[in-house]
Amino acid sequence: MDSVIVLVVAVLAALGIGIFIGRNMLRRMFTQMETDAQKKAELMVREAEVKAESIKKDKMLEAKEKYLKLKSQLDSETSKQRNHINDRESKVKQFEMKVKQREVALSKQLEQHKKEAQELSHHKEDIETQREAVSRKFEEVDKLLAQQVESLEKISNMKADEAREQLIQTLQDEARSKASVHIKDIMEEAKMTATKEAKKLVISTIQRTAAEHAIENCVSVFNLESDEIKGKIIGREGRNIRAIEASTGVEIIVDDTPEAIIISGFDPVRREVARVALHRLVADGRIHPARIEEVVEKTKKNIEDEIIEIGERTVIDLGIHGLHPELIKMVGRMRFRSSYGQNLLQHSREVANLSATLAAELGLNAKSAKRAGLLHDIGKVPEEESELPHAILGMKLAEKYGEHPEVCNAIGAHHDEIEMNSLISPIIQACDAISGSRPGARREMMESYIKRLKDLEELALSFQGVNKCFAMQAGRELRVLVDAENVTDAQAGQLSFDISQKIEHEMQYPGQIKVTVIREMRSVNYAK
Secondary structure, three states: OHHHHHHHHHHHHHHHHHHHHHHHHHHHHHHHHHHHHHHHHHHHHHHHHHHHHHHHHHHHHHHHHHHHHHHHHHHHHHHHHHHHHHHHHHHHHHHHHHHHHHHHHHHHHHHHHHHHHHHHHHHHHHHHHHHHHHHHHHHHHHHHHHHHHHHHHHHHOOOHHHHHHHHHHHHHHHHHHHHHHHHHHHHHHHHHHHHHHHHHHHHHHHHHOOOOOOEOOOEEEEEOOOOHHHHHHHOHHHHHHHHHHHHHOOEEEOOOOOOEEEEEOOOHHHHHHHHHHHHHHHHHOOOOHHHHHHHHHHHHHHHHHHHHHHHHHHHHHHOOOOOOHHHHHHHHHHHHOEEOOEEHHHHHHHHHHHHHHHHHHOOOOHHHHHHHHHHOOHHHOOOOOOOOOHHHHHHHHHHHOOOOHHHHHHHHOOOOOOOOOOOHHHHHHHHHHHHHHOOOOOOHHHHHHHHHHHHHHHHHHOOOOEEEEEEEHHHOEEEEEEOOOOOOHHHHHHHHHHHHHHHHHHOOOOOOOEEEEEOOOOOOOOOO
8 A cells, every 4th residue: 555655656746747847848948939939030120121221222213213314304305495495586586687687678678769759750741741742743643644545545446444354354364274274284293193102102001011911710720639538528429529519609520630629610709719618628637518518608708808818918019098998808809800701800900000100101190090990890899789880880889988089980981881071081991901902811701601600690599499509510500509498399399490491581501501409408406
């Protein structure tokens, strides 16, 4: 029992000693932590003071720099004002000196005029006496003339008025005969000279304006890396090539030509859309009907942007400023149009350069002539069809977008639809004829061919339910795409018959035309 008590006492003593030692250690640790915290706080305070001092110095330097800068500006402004005031003072002094000199000169002139007036007053009396003497002399001369006239009338048995009229008539007849001969010679010489000068001007203008002539074709060649891609373009049972033709309105010809396919179509815009879309599809590798339609739609938007870029580049190249954005877009659209086989943009650029050169040679406004030359055929490229002649339509478009009346008249009169009322109008007409009459510039058959194909498409589009229509194979086939929701299969067959009958009755064409009505039903849903 005593040993247990001793053990408990020992444990309690050890526990007390441990608590005491622990308290001392904790106290020391807290003291050390407090000391470290105080040191860190002092260090942070010192760093803050150092930073504050550096910031203070920086702000002082910035303030001094701003002060010096403002002071220098104020000094410069003050010096400028002082110089301006000095200049004004010197000008005022010079003006005062000029005024004084003018006053002195005026006073001298006034004195001289007074002297002249006195001298004139003295001479006035002499002049009056001389006038009276002259009037007396005239009276004497009149009496002598009357006496001579009476004596002549007695000798010739004629009155003076009759003799005067006879003499005047004789002189007039002689003058007319001489004048008519002289005028005839002058007119003949002027005609010869004018013809020579006009030929010189036109020849000089043509020689100074060099232009390339490339006849527009109706096909484009699309090169391929290998013939394996032809199979992807054709697709299973030809579905891909049918989708391309239906979306673009061109004909894709895949033949034995190695590493190439042919894109055929009378509309250059459609051919360009098809070419660019094919290039993107081949580069992407995913060729199927849905992807084809998506790429074709994007390509059409890109072609519209390209048209605007072409118009802006053309206007910049020709140095024409202030043209309305819609007119710039029409100028770009000329790149994809042709006139009798001649590229319309190339033709308009050539007419613009020829007109500017010829107007400069004649001393007229070359800028207005160049502007009218570029815009003279914009009536051929509107997005909406019109029954007006292209010259009148172009004039109305130019008036709508704020062009000068001289330019509008030159556009409207270059085919004599309206009267010319400005000097640049005949210049535009002449330069249009020069550009179109060069050997190899145009082909008459191309224009009539394209017009026939467009009329064929418009005829089919006049039927109800037709969405799109494309003339294919040089006009030997007409493909009509109808709305599947509004046109049934039976109605599609009847529509094909009606279109063919209307073509037979209203159009003239060689051979026969195949009318194909395409009705495709698609169901599209989206999982979200």
